[in-house]
Amino acid sequence: MGKSSFARWACGTHALKGTPEEIIKVGGKAADMKHSIAGRMEKYGEYPTKVIVDVPRDSLQYVSYAGLEEVRNGLFFSGKFESDMVLMNPPTMLVLANSPPEEGKWSTDRIKVHRIASI
Structure with missing residues (x-):
């Protein structure tokens, strides 16, 4: 099973359990990520507790580490379209990528890197 699968x-598991509002899959661009999460409040009346960031192989250079950190903190400004501040409980985040994160972009106490050869 690949990362996107x-x-x-x-x-899909959350949708089948009747809890699709708990999880969201986003890309790695900060504005898109924040806008998608902010939109969950409008759609479901609550923010997601789990965020999956699925980074396509050819988009590694567009991953916003600042955006990831802001979402992980649970406090950010979503300036895309209808601008607003988001204050939420810090979500559990899973970043799926074909390469490890760039050195020095994250504090070692804020990240756990796991290499998954195959599932």
């Missing part, structure tokens, strides 16, 4: 499985 895993993301689809995780989101």
Whole structure:
């Protein structure tokens, strides 16, 4: 199972359990990520507790580590379209990528890197 298939499985599992509002799959661009999460409040009346970031192989250079950190903190400004501040409980985050994160972009106490050879 590849990383995108895993993301689809995780989101589908929550949908089948009747809790699709708990999880969201986003890309790695900060504005898109924040806008998608902010939109969950409008759609479901609550923010997700789990965020999956599925980074396509050719988009690694567009991953916003600042955006990831802001979402992980549970406090950010979503300036895309209808601008607003988001204050939420810090979600559990899973970033799926084909390469490890860039050195020095995250504090070692804020990240756990796991290499998954195959599922």
